[in-house]
Amino acid sequence: MAATDVTGTGVPVxxxxVPSIVVRDLRVTYKAYGGKRNALGDEAEGRLGRALDRVTRHVGTVTEVPAVRGVSFVAYEGESIGVIGRNGSGKSTLLRAIAxxxxTAGGEVWAGGDIALMGVNAALSSALSGERNIMLGGLAKGLSRKQVNELHDWIVDFAGIGDFVHLPMRTYSSGMAARLRFAISASTAPDILIIDEALSTGDVEFRAKSAARVEEIRQQAGTVFLVSHSTATVRKMCDRAIWIDRGLLRMDGPTDEVCDSYERVMRAIRRKKRLRG
Structure with missing residues (x-):
């Protein structure tokens, strides 16, 4: 039986x-306000000119910055997909738009289930204890108080924070906070789990536990997206990779093939920089 395009993306299924996420021609544009030049031009000089410049330099200047430019792909149930690319390439923006x-400035996103997004900068309150953040995070996931209480011990144990759960999160190290965020997000098996850089902050033991949990979610027909600068992590945890470059989908395919191409380009860029320097 031949593959057919049932998603409208032009990509045969x-x-x-079973598709879990369909993205078609997705575009995200940021607007930057302000400019370097004042509204009076270069002739404004001296003390008065400098004063006027401070007041008028942001007048009427709006710049549109295309962060994601016409990205299309289909993700399937049971896939673990690594999203790679340089800083500022649009990786996190793409997945935040999907979530x-x-x-968005255009395009379409279809999701076949609930989406859980977690990352190093996921919003939990540093003023509240880990215990209170577990409750808030669970409620935000759509769980009842009873369900959160039932998962509490599992989350604390998985995050490895022990008695720190009773202390404000501002007392946590960055690694402890990241572990707690991951544990809250992965305490249930969402249909689609998006992990943004969080695994890079953990130690070897936690990364192994996280990888095992991601595999469990995948085995339950979930779809996992992992945004990472580490191709080693993507190679270990993902069976497919997407390379985003300057807001464009540069490559999509088996993990090793995509990571190999990405690493070759990065090595070439580093060589050029060394020669220029």
Whole structure:
């Protein structure tokens, strides 16, 4: 039986595969306000000119910055997909748009289930204890208080924070906070789990536990997206990789093939920089 395009993306869906995320021509544009030049031009000089410059330099200047430019792909149930690219390439913006957290400038996103997004900068309150943040995080995931209480011990144990759970999160190290965020997000098996750089902050033991949990979610027909600068982590945890470059989808395919191409380009860029320096 031949593959057919049932998603409208132009990408054929193999027989027996069930799409979980369909992204078609997705675009995200940021608006930057302000400019370097004042509204009066270069002739404004001296003390008065400098004063006027401080007041008028942001007048009427709006710059549109395309962060994601026409990205299309289909993700399937049971896949673990690594998203790689340089800083500022649009990786996190793409997945935050897929999760519905930021507005899009165009295109379409279809999700076949609930989406859980977690990352190093996930919003938990540093003034509250770990215990209170577990409750708030669980409620934000749509769980009842009873369900959160039932998962409490599992979350504390998985995060490895022990008695620190009773202390404000501002007393936690960055690694402890990241572990807690991951544990809250992964305490249930969402249909789609998006992990943004969080695993890079953990130690070897925690990364192994996280990888095992991601595999469990995948085995339950979940789809996992992992945004990471570490191709080693992506190679270990993902069976597919997407390379985003300057807001464009540069490559999508088997993890090793995509990571190999990305690393070759990065090595070439570093060589050019050394020669220039």
């Amino acid at each position: 193999p027989p027996g595969r 519905g957290l930021i507005p």
